Amino acid sequence: xxxxxxxxxxxxxxxxxxxxxxxxxxxxxxxxxxxxxxxxxxxxxxxxxxxxxxxxxxxxxxxxxxxxxxxxxxxxxxxxxxxxxxxxxxxxxxxxxxxxxxxxx
Amino acid sequence: xxxxxxxxxxxxxxxxxxxxxxxxxxxxxxxxxxxxxxxxxxxxxxxxxxxxxxxxxxxxxxxxxxxxxxxxxxxxxxxxxxxxxxxxxxxxxxxxxxxxxxxxxxxxxxxxxxxxxxxxxxxxxxxxxxxxxxxxxxxxxxxxxxxxxxxxxxxxxxxxxxxxxxxxxxxxxxxxxxxxxxxxxxxxxxxxxxxxxxxxxxxxxxxxxxxxxxxxxxxxxxxxxxxxxxxxxxxxxxxxxxxxxxxxx
Numbered sequence: 001x002x003x004x005x006x007x008x009x010x011x012x013x014x015x016x017x018x019x020x021x022x023x024x025x026x027x028x029x030x031x032x033x034x035x036x037x038x039x040x041x042x043x044x045x046x047x048x049x050x051x052x053x054x055x056x057x058x059x060x061x062x063x064x065x066x067x068x069x070x071x072x073x074x075x076x077x078x079x080x081x082x083x084x085x086x087x088x089x090x091x092x093x094x095x096x097x098x099x100x101x102x103x104x105x
Numbered sequence: 106x107x108x109x110x111x112x113x114x115x116x117x118x119x120x121x122x123x124x125x126x127x128x129x130x131x132x133x134x135x136x137x138x139x140x141x142x143x144x145x146x147x148x149x150x151x152x153x154x155x156x157x158x159x160x161x162x163x164x165x166x167x168x169x170x171x172x173x174x175x176x177x178x179x180x181x182x183x184x185x186x187x188x189x190x191x192x193x194x195x196x197x198x199x200x201x202x203x204x205x206x207x208x209x210x211x212x213x214x215x216x217x218x219x220x221x222x223x224x225x226x227x228x229x230x231x232x233x234x235x236x237x238x239x240x241x242x243x244x245x246x247x248x249x250x251x252x253x254x255x256x257x258x259x260x261x262x263x264x265x266x267x268x269x270x271x272x273x274x275x276x277x278x279x280x281x282x283x284x285x286x287x288x289x290x291x292x293x294x295x296x297x298x299x300x301x302x303x304x305x306x307x308x309x310x311x312x313x314x315x316x317x318x319x320x321x322x323x324x325x326x327x328x329x330x331x332x333x334x335x336x337x338x339x340x341x342x343x344x345x346x347x348x349x350x351x352x353x354x
Binding site: 003004005006008009010011012013014015016017018019020021023024025026027028029030031032034036038039040042043044045046047048049050051052053054055056057058059060061062063067070071072074075077078079082083084085087088089090091092093094095096099100 | 133154164165166188199204206210213220224229280281282283284286289290293295303307309313327328330332334337341
């Protein structure tokens with residue numbers, strides 16, 4: 001590892017960046033051609049919850065009992081306190097404590 | 106009542122929303138830092154240089170996609186292994202397309218030279234916080250951009266201590282770092298709850314994501330679930346107007 005920035009690594013990053021930038025700009029650009037009817041409005045409104053569930057649920061289910069329990073704890077704290085910060089700390093702490101206590105997953 | 110939504114104000118720029126925007130993403134900062142540190146440690150194990158790691162943090166700027174890509178980083182980069190990395194990145198990050206699409210009704214009235222650079226700051230957390238602000242009638246573009254810029258620089262910095270402390274951070278799960286995003290997501294889902302009817306697309310999204318996760322390798326489940334949820338919301342009829350109880354003759 002004598003090189004500071006290897007050219008093949010930079011090329012890989014450039015390709016990954018191009019794909020990501022295209023995703024970030026592409027949705028906004030495409031929506032310029034879409035008429036925001038009430039139906040489209042409902043689809044857009046459903047996206048935040050749908051993305052959250054789609055991204056987190058398979059991770060939770062496959063993470064095993066520790067991960068599921070930690071996520072449930074984070075949600076319970078949110079329902080009681082409505083504080084995102086405490087929710088994230090709770091989720092991390094519950095998982096860290098359970099693993100320290102010897103629970104796998 | 107023909108529409109469920111009142112029309113919201115078009116975007117404008119006022120520095121008044123910078124501080125509230127930063128406060129809104131505040132809960133994500135410790136988690137972002139922890140996630141970035143874990144990523145830095147992973148990169149050190151994969152023998153990337155710190156300069157390379159920082160270039161990746163600054164350009165790709167997608168935490169989950171970077172993690173997934175470096176975890177499967179090939180020993181030798183060939184055209185085909187780079188193409189594999191690109192496809193992997195696309196499956197993880199194509200959700201950004203849906204996110205920036207939802208920002209169009211808000212940012213659409215701004216000139217392109219202001220709107221498109223703003224879209225480069227789309228992240229899960231920044232976008233979710235901005236959507237919640239918009240949902241409450243907010244229109245100040247600085248709310249989203251201010252929070253997004255802070256998240257960007259915290260992310261840039263976060264890999265450095267992780268890279269340097271790689272020896273101590275070989276198992277980030279010990280500290281619950283893998284819970285940062287799921288716990289934040291779960292916390293954002295609670296205030297998004299607007300009754301069982303509005304949650305039907307979530308159920309569709311969850312079921313499709315689980316099935317796709319089961320049958321397809323990789324990360325297609327995110328975009329498949331999210332799109333299914335949105336389409337199901339579009340197919341549902343407009344909610345019936347709410348009548349006061351007992352008003353029917």
